[in-house]
Amino acid sequence: MxxxxxxxxxxxxxxxxxxxxxxxxxxxxxxxxxxxxxxxxxxxxxxxxxxxxxxxxxxxxxxxxxxxxxxxxxxxxxxxxxxxxxxxxxxxxxNISDNDYPEQRLTGIPSKYVEPDPKQVARWREESKVQNTAYKTWSEPNAPVLELAMPAQGPYSSAFGLKRFFNDQPRAPHSGLDIAAPDKSPIKVAAAGKVTAVGEYFFNGNTVIVDHGHGLSTMYCHMSRIDVKVGDQLELGEQIGLVGKTGRVTGPHLHWGVSLNNTRVDPLLFVKAQ
Ligand SMILES: [Zn+2]
Incomplete structure (x- = not known):
């Protein structure tokens, strides 16, 4: 040369x-x-x-x-x-600027998911503590993960940030991305990581949270089946379960959440090849 x-x-x-x-x-x-x-x-x-x-x-x-x-x-x-x-x-x-997320109005939600009774509220509070503890995890198993892969294949049925109304009642904004993948289709973890929470939650249904280190976690909700347990080490793309319709849903889909410094952010900001 x-x-x-x-x-x-x-x-x-x-x-x-x-x-x-x-x-x-x-x-x-x-x-x-x-x-x-x-x-x-x-x-x-x-x-x-x-x-x-x-x-x-x-x-x-x-x-x-x-x-x-x-x-x-x-x-x-x-x-x-x-x-x-x-x-x-x-x-x-x-400084930050405004992002005028659109409204989404969903009707036909079973009333227990819109106006839960005190027992259901107490259950939800306990579950929130477990999930928040998982989100607050700080670990440094590797270099920071800066890119995520889509965990399921399907059209996006609800974008991140939507201002939500369930049966016409205002509720918290949509803190993840809904992917309308077919019922029982595989869910693959978006990056290598360690399972920090697995549960059957009131609103989120069957749920898995995975820590990727440096304050980045991903969450997978409404699953019909969970294939992992807390403490499992996962490689990028490993199957963690199947899409379902457990918890507060109107049909089968994957709710995919991404948390950075215990803050839910738009998952698509981490996805390069869409
Ligand atoms: Zn969702």
């Missing part, structure tokens, strides 16, 4: 590695339920700094020698209040 060829090959290799790195980051969207990518430019350490938002650890990754915080923005964040990431004793404030 002569020098010209070598230079060309090196240039190509550098260009490819740069574009691969760039493509690997989640899509940035500074809106409630979105993701902010904050350059921690006041950090001089060669070690990844610990960064937090509202006291919750946030994912930090490195690209082209820069430390970046990958921050989930709460759906209830107010657009007129700046958010502040803290890292290595420094603060980074940023």
């Amino acid at each position: 002569n020098l010209t060829h070598l230079t060309k090959s090196l240039t190509l290799a550098l260009t490819l590695s740069y574009s691969i790195n760039t493509l690997a980051l989640p899509s940035e969207s500074r809106v409630p339920g979105g993701i902010a990518i904050i350059e921690l430019d006041k950090v001089t350490s060669t070690q990844a700094p610990e960064a937090t938002l509202n006291g919750q650890r946030v994912m930090v990754t490195q690209e082209s020698g820069k430390w970046l915080a990958i921050v989930g923005i709460p759906l209830k964040a107010k657009i007129d209040e700046a958010l502040t990431v803290k890292a290595a004793g420094k603060s980074y404030s940023f």
